[in-house]
Amino acid sequence: NAGVTQTPKFRILKIGQSMTLQCTQDMNHNYMYWYRQDPGMGLKLIYYSVGAGITDKGEVPNGYNVSRSTTEDFPLRLELAAPSQTSVYFCASIHAAGGQIKQFFGPGTRLTVL
Amino acid sequence: KNQVEQSPQSLIILEGKNCTLQCNYTVSPFSNLRWYKQDTGRGPVSLTIMTFSENTKSNGRYTATLDADTKQSSLHITASQLSDSASYICVVSAQPGSARQLTFGSGTQLTVLP
Numbered sequence: 001n002a003g004v005t006q007t008p009k010f011r012i013l014k015i016g017q018s019m020t021l022q023c024t025q026d027m028n029h030n031y032m033y034w035y036r037q038d039p040g041m042g043l044k045l046i047y048y049s050v051g052a053g054i055t056d057k058g059e060v061p062n063g064y065n066v067s068r069s070t071t072e073d074f075p076l077r078l079e080l081a082a083p084s085q086t087s088v089y090f091c092a093s094i095h096a097a098g099g100q101i102k103q104f105f106g107p108g109t110r111l112t113v114l
Numbered sequence: 115k116n117q118v119e120q121s122p123q124s125l126i127i128l129e130g131k132n133c134t135l136q137c138n139y140t141v142s143p144f145s146n147l148r149w150y151k152q153d154t155g156r157g158p159v160s161l162t163i164m165t166f167s168e169n170t171k172s173n174g175r176y177t178a179t180l181d182a183d184t185k186q187s188s189l190h191i192t193a194s195q196l197s198d199s200a201s202y203i204c205v206v207s208a209q210p211g212s213a214r215q216l217t218f219g220s221g222t223q224l225t226v227l228p
Binding site: 045092106107108 | 118148155156157158159160163203216217218219220221
């Protein structure tokens with residue numbers, strides 16, 4: 001399995017531009033998540049999904065949108081980029097079965113908004 | 115408000131030495147606690163996960179302890195190696211399988227010097 005993959009690895013945006021961060025997992029996990037990690041801070045949950053067609057807001061959803069049309073893909077959309085969205089974005093998925101929970105993280109996307 | 119506090123914020127040790135990282139939490143109701151290792155520029159990787167009934171769990175040179183009464187956890191690293199240099203993140207879950215209830219600590223940055 002490739003695990004959780006994210007693209008791009010790096011991106012620089014101008015204020016007001018839009019972009020989509022891609023996330024794909026090939027482990028058939030139902031639960032997928034988007035986090036942002038600011039320097040010296042813990043990960044903050046942006047959006048999550050418990051299955052295809054189902055998404056919900058996390059702790060810091062403003063300025064972002066998501067969709068989950070398939071089990072494998074969970075893209076994160078920024079419509080009007082702002083400097084406050086400069087951060088490292090991590091996608092993750094969870095395998096939960098038989099009382100065992102394992103969370104897998106992607107390598108991250110480093111986004112700078114100027 | 116659910117919170118996870120880690121100490122120290124940063125730590126520098128010599129190769130071969132042992133060290134202990136601390137995690138205090140106020141998350142309630144408690145479900146499980148995880149320790150992650152995050153290398154620079156990479157996503158977090160799970161080291162250990164402990165439920166309420168577990169006091170200690172080992173993964174190679176990493177040993178995590180949990181005191182659910184005092185709401186404290188520690189991660190002990192034995193015979194440190196240069197590759198242990200990373201950020202170590204404590205994550206506490208309030209509900210099993212619910213990402214919305216995950217609370218992340220800001221991490222301890224460990225540097226192992228030769």
